[in-house]
Amino acid sequence: MRHYLSLILYLAVCLLIVVTFQQNWLNPYIQIVMMFIGINVMLSSSLNLINGYMGEFSCGHAGFMAVGAYAASLLNMGLFTTTSVFGHSIFIGPRYAVFLFPVTLIIAGVAAALVGLLVAIPSFKTRGDYLAIITLAVNYIVKSSIENIQVIGGARGFMGMRQVVTAMTDMIDIPWLMIWILAFIGISIVALKRFVGSTYGKGVIAIRDDEIAAEIMSVNTQRVKLIAFMLSSGIAGIAGGLFAHVLGYINPGTFTIMKSTEIMVMVYLGGMGSLSGSVMSAILFTVMLEFLRPLQLFKWVLIPLLLIVLMLFRPEGLMGNRELTDVFPRLRRLFSSREY
Amino acid sequence: MDIQSFFQDVLNAFQWGSFYALIALGYTLVYGVLLLINFAHGDIFMVGAYIGFFVATFLLGTYAVHLPFHLPHLVIFVLTLVITMILTAGVGVTLERVAYRPLRRKGAGRLYIVITALMAGLILENGNLALLGASRKAFPTLIHDTVYTVAGVSFTNIRIVVILAALAVFLFLETIVRKTKIGMAMRAISFDRVAVPLMGIPIDTVIVFTFILGSSMAALAGVLFVSAYPVLEPYMGAMIGWKAFIAAVVGGIGDIRGAFIGGFLLGFIEIFVAAVFPSTFRDLISFGILLIFLSLKPTGIFGVARAQKI
Numbered sequence: 001m002r003h004y005l006s007l008i009l010y011l012a013v014c015l016l017i018v019v020t021f022q023q024n025w026l027n028p029y030i031q032i033v034m035m036f037i038g039i040n041v042m043l044s045s046s047l048n049l050i051n052g053y054m055g056e057f058s059c060g061h062a063g064f065m066a067v068g069a070y071a072a073s074l075l076n077m078g079l080f081t082t083t084s085v086f087g088h089s090i091f092i093g094p095r096y097a098v099f100l101f102p103v104t105l106i107i108a109g110v111a112a113a114l115v116g117l118l119v120a121i122p123s124f125k126t127r128g129d130y131l132a133i134i135t136l137a138v139n140y141i142v143k144s145s146i147e148n149i150q151v152i153g154g155a156r157g158f159m160g161m162r163q164v165v166t167a168m169t170d171m172i173d174i175p176w177l178m179i180w181i182l183a184f185i186g187i188s189i190v191a192l193k194r195f196v197g198s199t200y201g202k203g204v205i206a207i208r209d210d211e212i213a214a215e216i217m218s219v220n221t222q223r224v225k226l227i228a229f230m231l232s233s234g235i236a237g238i239a240g241g242l243f244a245h246v247l248g249y250i251n252p253g254t255f256t257i258m259k260s261t262e263i264m265v266m267v268y269l270g271g272m273g274s275l276s277g278s279v280m281s282a283i284l285f286t287v288m289l290e291f292l293r294p295l296q297l298f299k300w301v302l303i304p305l306l307l308i309v310l311m312l313f314r315p316e317g318l319m320g321n322r323e324l325t326d327v328f329p330r331l332r333r334l335f336s337s338r339e340y
Numbered sequence: 341m342d343i344q345s346f347f348q349d350v351l352n353a354f355q356w357g358s359f360y361a362l363i364a365l366g367y368t369l370v371y372g373v374l375l376l377i378n379f380a381h382g383d384i385f386m387v388g389a390y391i392g393f394f395v396a397t398f399l400l401g402t403y404a405v406h407l408p409f410h411l412p413h414l415v416i417f418v419l420t421l422v423i424t425m426i427l428t429a430g431v432g433v434t435l436e437r438v439a440y441r442p443l444r445r446k447g448a449g450r451l452y453i454v455i456t457a458l459m460a461g462l463i464l465e466n467g468n469l470a471l472l473g474a475s476r477k478a479f480p481t482l483i484h485d486t487v488y489t490v491a492g493v494s495f496t497n498i499r500i501v502v503i504l505a506a507l508a509v510f511l512f513l514e515t516i517v518r519k520t521k522i523g524m525a526m527r528a529i530s531f532d533r534v535a536v537p538l539m540g541i542p543i544d545t546v547i548v549f550t551f552i553l554g555s556s557m558a559a560l561a562g563v564l565f566v567s568a569y570p571v572l573e574p575y576m577g578a579m580i581g582w583k584a585f586i587a588a589v590v591g592g593i594g595d596i597r598g599a600f601i602g603g604f605l606l607g608f609i610e611i612f613v614a615a616v617f618p619s620t621f622r623d624l625i626s627f628g629i630l631l632i633f634l635s636l637k638p639t640g641i642f643g644v645a646r647a648q649k650i
Contacts, residue, residue: 051451055451057451057454121635122631122634122635122638125638126635129377129589130639132377133589133590133630134634134635136582136586137586137631138631140624141623141624141627141628141631143623144627145624147620148624257578257582261458261462264458265455268452297466297469300462300465300466301462301463301466301467304458307455307456308439308456308459308463311455311456312442312443312446315446315448315449
């Protein structure tokens with residue numbers, strides 16, 4: 001029983017959220033904010049694998065998100081809806097959207113992971129600042145290629161994902177999008193947690209501490225890096241797919257360095273190498289952004305300022321290198337070794 | 341492509357590359373000394389352009405007060421350059437004092453300083469946007485465009501000034517770093533940061549000097565940039581800053597020759613891609629080339645792979 005406590009707790013929270021959504025106890029604005037929180041949790045925890053655990057400086061995470069967003073939207077629009085782009089929906093109608101939506105999301109994740117290879121392969125030879133440039137370049141390349149493909153809207157963007165969501169709610173009227181967000185948060189957090197705890201994860205941490213020493217100690221650094229980068233970008237891709245469906249409209253201008261910086265801020269706010277820190281900071285940061293909305297333009301002066309102050313007085317972020325269970329040891333007894 | 345437009349493109353590429361080179365020099369100077377990627381540098385370029393705008397309009401008497409005397413435009417241009425470089429150097433040094441030095445004193449990791457730099461850049465951008473508004477400003481024409489045409493290749497005087505300025509700055513910085521005592525100190529700090537203070541070298545003074553050099557070069561680039569393309573907006577430094585950073589890395593970050601060559605290389609790639617392909621492909625192809633280049637030669641053109649001790 002205790003073994004599954006975290007799972008049960010998570011499911012209970014999910015159920016609570018889904019019921020509140022279903023009964024419309026919260027106004028739509030708060031619902032949207034909650035969805036963004038979920039997406040940001042996925043983004044920041046996946047980037048934490050690279051920037052925190054592996055100690056690299058990836059500043060192009062939004063690029064993978066863009067790949068996932070476009071892949072998922074194109075697949076869903078092509079499969080489930082009738083659009084001017086693809087004509088009549090290809091061999092499957094809107095009825096199957098409910099069942100195939102997670103499948104298309106996972107395909108989007110795989111597509112993003114494949115683009116992640118663009119970073120993973122150069123990372124065999126490069127480190128640090130040079131790798132940072134490569135991630136930056138990949139972000140620009142992705143954005144620029146999308147801008148140049150006119151079929152999917154180019155710089156104008158791509159819209160109509162609402163239809164897919166409507167198709168799902170037409171079948172069974174429950175808040176599908178939030179359910180899938182919650183499900184994929186669960187899956188990705190567990191996957192990351194397990195990955196970090198596995199032998200590969202130890203390898204990732206060894207690479208952060210000293211790559212050469214790790215290699216001498218028989219860590220297959222290429223393989224570890226490949227898997228870490230692909231896992232991270234894959235989760236970012238899934239998050240991007242969900243993002244596209246929450247917003248209902250995407251354009252390449254959304255996925256710029258600015259977005260990547262936002263995700264990086266969440267990682268460093270939460271603490272490098274702390275999954276629970278990333279989750280907390282994603283929630284905190286998103287809520288803070290919404291609360292500071294009345295400040296308008298000064299919001300983006302205040303937030304960097306807060307972060308600089310944080311860096312000055314607590315440079316390791318909220319949680320530092322520790323997990324929630326390290327800060328509150330009592331939790332560990334409760335959750336055994338499988339928090340989240 | 342006929343030979344005339346080819347030479348025209350070469351000239352354009354030299355001018356465009358000069359801006360990248362001037363900004364990349366700032367990145368590479370700071371990196372060479374502190375091993376810090378000063379991500380706020382692109383925005384210091386922007387601040388330089390804005391300061392230049394205010395100084396120029398002030399001297400012209402079109403902003404706030406009317407000056408009792410009239411200066412010839414060339415004098416105003418030179419004065420604007422000098423005053424802007426001094427003021428922007430002040431901004432750079434302030435940034436170092438307020439944001440980077442306390443962190444360095446605390447011995448925080450490099451990444452935290454990089455994040456602070458990113459955030460400082462955001463503050464400069466958005467602070468500018470919030471204070472001055474989103475409306476674009478037009479830089480007054482100080483040098484009247486004179487178009488010369490030699491054998492079908494036309495160029496303006498400002499274009500020549502830009503290229504010459506970049507060359508002069510390159511020679512100036514090379515001399516400082518290679519020939520002077522403070523340059524020797526800068527090289528020494530990048531070589532071994534622990535031993536240098538023990539030898540009685542005032543490390544903070546050298547770092548401040550580095551920031552003065554880098555920021556004033558960014559200011560120079562800023563004023564020249566808005567003289568050539570007279571539109572100012574708060575985000576003008578972001579894109580060009582990132583690209584100049586890429587130029588610095590491609591050249592081998594920490595090496596002045598590298599920043600210079602890298603800047604021109606990026607300029608050439610961008611101009612020639614735009615000349616051959618549709619211009620929307622510019623970013624795509626130039627970044628693609630950079631990606632391949634860095635995968636093949638990870639340390640850049642002039643960069644030397646440092647031997648790592650375990």
